[in-house]
Amino acid sequence: MNTYRIAVCALVLLTGAPHTLAASSVDLSVKGRLTPTACTPLLSSNGLIDYGKISQQDLNLEKGTRLPVKHLQVSIGCNAPNRFALRMRDNRDGTAMVNSEIYYGLGLDNSGNxxxxxxxxxxxRQTQADSLATAYGTESTTGGLAWRTANLNPIDIGANSYLGFTDTEGSTTGPTAIQALTSTVKIEAVINAKQNLDLSSDTLLDGSATLEVLYL
Structure with missing residues (x-):
């Protein structure tokens, strides 16, 4: 996904001088950069995580039920080394049980629950970037203005944060230029408490999200 930065700048000068004339015009600047670099994300199994049929008798009555952990391979291929970050958008926004950018919704049942x-x-530790011996994870919650110290801790991808990788442990300068990246991602799902759901008929898990590549 290409992103273009737009800057709108204006300056209004106020003065106490009685004879100063106010300007009747202001400048607008529109800036950005077009890049020949392109990166393509790919997901194993066409991005499908299928839990099959789940009987309501296997759900906890008063608390959430954790489903078995699943794994998905994410691959990013670029036509040249490029600094990029990842972000995920929830296509079922507002349906997650917990309001947090790292949790994505599974949709609503027939009663809107x-x-x-x-x-x-x-x-x-499950990520390979080009020929790097080790890829360290880093994250930005400020749109790329500041980056978390790069380390080997797992990172939950968020809807409002940037996630990237670098070859330097302890770096705070953000992702390094990478051409090919492959990572095995862990998916964890939780079903709402049985008492909070309408299970009078089949209820489909309807999670959907879009993984974005952001050029830095």
Missing amino acids: RIGLYSLTFDP
Whole structure:
């Protein structure tokens, strides 16, 4: 996904001088950069996580039910080394049981109840970037202005945070230029408490999200 930064700048000068004339015009600047670099994300199993049929008798009555952990391979291929970050958008926004950027919704049941949530975790130890011996994970919650100290801790990908990888442990300068990246991602899903759901008929888990590549 290409992103273009737009800057709108204006300056209004106020003064106490009685004879100063106010300007009747202001400048607008529109800036950005077009890049020949392109990166393509790919997901194993066409991005499908299928839990099959789940009997309501296997659900906890008063608390959420954790489903078996699943794994998905994420691959990013670029036509040249490029600094990029990842972000995920929830296509079922507002349906997760918990309001957090790292939790994504599983849709609503027939009565409008929230079915559950899921999360995706990237583990640097399960990530290969080009020929790097080790890829360290880093994250920005400020749109790329500042980056978390790079390390090997797992990172839950968020809807409002940038996630990237670098070859330097302890770095705070953000992702390094990478051409090919592959990571095995852990998916964890939780179904809402049985007492909070309408299970009078089949209820479909309807999670959907979009993984974005952001060029830095």
